[in-house]
Amino acid sequence: MFGKKNGTVTEKEILAALSTVQEPELHHDLVSLRMIKDIHINGGQVAFTILLTTPACPLRGQMERESTEAVMAIPGVEQVVVKFDANVRSDERIVGRLQIPIKNIVAVASGKGGVGKSTVSVNLAVALAQQGAKVGILDADIYGPNIPTMMGLTADNLPDPVGGKLVPPMAYGVEVMSMGFLIPPGQAVIWRGPMLHGAIRQLFTDVAWGDLDYxxxxxxxxxxxxxxxxxxxxxxTGGVIVSTPQDVALEDAEKGLVAFQKLQVPILGIVENMAGDIFGEGGGQRAAKRLxxxxxxxxxxxxxxxxxxxxGRPVVALDPNNPQSESFQTLARVVAGRVSVANFQAAAAPQLKVI
Ligand SMILES: Nc1ncnc2c1ncn2[C@@H]1O[C@H](COP(=O)(O)OP(=O)(O)OP(=O)(O)O)[C@@H](O)[C@H]1O
Ligand SMILES: [Mg+2]
Incomplete structure (x- = not known):
C-alpha cells in the first residue's frame, strides 16, 4: 500500500535512512530539505521521488546512488527505485516586488564588450530549456539588440499583443523578448536616461512572460x-560574469563584479569564454580564484x-552532442545549481536566527 506500513519496511525507516543523505550543494539532508515525496512500499520494494530544486541538477546521479545505498541498508529492503521530479524554488523577492510569474532572474554581464555575453546567454537559456526548465531570455541590450538574430527570430515572429502586453515569441523552447522586435532594423535609437530605465523596466512588466523558472x-x-x-x-537573483581567458580579463571581470556588488546583486560566478589556442585558457579561472x-x-x-x-541556430540546439554544446549543458547545470544555493541561503538566513 502506498506510503504506509507494509511488511517489515516502514516509511519512517526510509525517511530515517534518507536523512543521512546530503544534498551535495545545499549541504543539508534530503528529508529536512523536504525533497522526498511519494514513498511507495511494496514488500521489499521501495520507490520514492526526489524533488530536485532544478531539473538541470548536476548532482542527481550522486543523490541517486547515495539514497539507494542508504535505503538498501534497511533490513528487508530488496529493491530501490528512485524517481526524480523538480520544482525550481523562487527568488521570493521577485514575487513580492513585481507582478510577474518569474522564479529567478539571472543577469549575464561583463566589464567589456564582445566577450560572448549574448552567445553565453542564448546557449545557456536553450540548454536549461532542454534540461526541462521553463526559460525566457530578455535582451537588455537596447542599443544593439542581437538576441533575435541569435535565436533565429525577427519582428515578424512577434505575436499581436494580448491585453496590452507584448507576447514573447518562442524559439528552441525559450521565450524571447527584445527591443530588436520593436525597432526597425538598422535604425539607431538614442535612449536618454529615463527612457532607458522605462524601456528596460517595460521588458519585464509589459511582457506576458509565462511561468518561468529562469x-x-x-x-x-x-x-x-x-x-x-x-x-x-x-x-x-544572481549575476554571471563572462570573461575571456587573457590575464587582462581579470580587470574586466572585476569591473563587472564590483558593479553587481555595489547593487547588491549576488554573484553566481565567472564563465571563461573563447578559451583555446588564440587566447589561451585559465584566465577566467584565475580571475574567479583571485576575486x-x-x-x-x-x-x-x-x-x-x-x-x-x-x-540563428544556437549550437546547443542545432547539435546537442557537439563537445561545445556539452560545455554549455554543463554550464547550465552549474548555473542552475548556484541559483538553488543562492535561494536556499536567502531563505535559510532568517530561519537560522529563529532557531
Ligand atoms: N566561444 C566562442 N567561440 C567562437 N565564437 C564566439 C564564441 N563566443 C562568442 N563568439 C562570437 O564572438 C562574437 C561576439 O560574441 P557576442 O555577441 O556573444 O558577445 P557580447 O559580449 O554579447 O558582445 P556585446 O558586448 O557587443 O554585446 C560573435 O560573433 C560570437 O558569435
Ligand atoms: Mg551582446
Whole structure:
C-alpha cells in the first residue's frame, strides 16, 4: 500500500535512512530539505521521488546512488527505485516586488564588450530549456539588440499583443523578448536616461512572460546605466560574469563584479569564454580564484559556436552532442545549481536566527 506500513519496511525507516543523505550543494539532508515525496512500499520494494530544486541538477546521479545505498541498508529492503521530479524554488523577492510569474532572474554581464555575453546567454537559456526548465531570455541590450538574430527570430515572429502586453515569441523552447522586435532594423535609437530605465523596466512588466523558472537577461557591454537600471527595477537573483581567458580579463571581470556588488546583486560566478589556442585558457579561472567567486565553466573558441550565433541556430540546439554544446549543458547545470544555493541561503538566513 502506498506510503504506509507494509511488511517489515516502514516509511519512517526510509525517511530515517534518507536523512543521512546530503544534498551535495545545499549541504543539508534530503528529508529536512523536504525533497522526498511519494514513498511507495511494496514488500521489499521501495520507490520514492526526489524533488530536485532544478531539473538541470548536476548532482542527481550522486543523490541517486547515495539514497539507494542508504535505503538498501534497511533490513528487508530488496529493491530501490528512485524517481526524480523538480520544482525550481523562487527568488521570493521577485514575487513580492513585481507582478510577474518569474522564479529567478539571472543577469549575464561583463566589464567589456564582445566577450560572448549574448552567445553565453542564448546557449545557456536553450540548454536549461532542454534540461526541462521553463526559460525566457530578455535582451537588455537596447542599443544593439542581437538576441533575435541569435535565436533565429525577427519582428515578424512577434505575436499581436494580448491585453496590452507584448507576447514573447518562442524559439528552441525559450521565450524571447527584445527591443530588436520593436525597432526597425538598422535604425539607431538614442535612449536618454529615463527612457532607458522605462524601456528596460517595460521588458519585464509589459511582457506576458509565462511561468518561468529562469529568465536569462543578456546585458549590454560595460557596467553602466543598464546594470543600474536592471538592479533598481527588479530583484536580480544572481549575476554571471563572462570573461575571456587573457590575464587582462581579470580587470574586466572585476569591473563587472564590483558593479553587481555595489547593487547588491549576488554573484553566481565567472564563465571563461573563447578559451583555446588564440587566447589561451585559465584566465577566467584565475580571475574567479583571485576575486573569490565560483568558476562556473569554460567554453572554447569554436567555429560552431560563432556559426550558431550568426545563423540563428544556437549550437546547443542545432547539435546537442557537439563537445561545445556539452560545455554549455554543463554550464547550465552549474548555473542552475548556484541559483538553488543562492535561494536556499536567502531563505535559510532568517530561519537560522529563529532557531
Ligand atoms: N566561444 C566562442 N567561440 C567562437 N565564437 C564566439 C564564441 N563566443 C562568442 N563568439 C562570437 O564572438 C562574437 C561576439 O560574441 P557576442 O555577441 O556573444 O558577445 P557580447 O559580449 O554579447 O558582445 P556585446 O558586448 O557587443 O554585446 C560573435 O560573433 C560570437 O558569435
Ligand atoms: Mg551582446
Amino acid at each position: 529568465l536569462i537577461v543578456d546585458m549590454p557591454p560595460g557596467t553602466g546605466d543598464a546594470t543600474l537600471t536592471l538592479a533598481q527595477s527588479v530583484p536580480v 573569490k567567486v565560483e568558476f562556473l565553466g569554460r567554453i572554447y573558441l569554436d567555429r560552431a559556436i560563432r556559426e550558431g550565433g550568426d545563423s
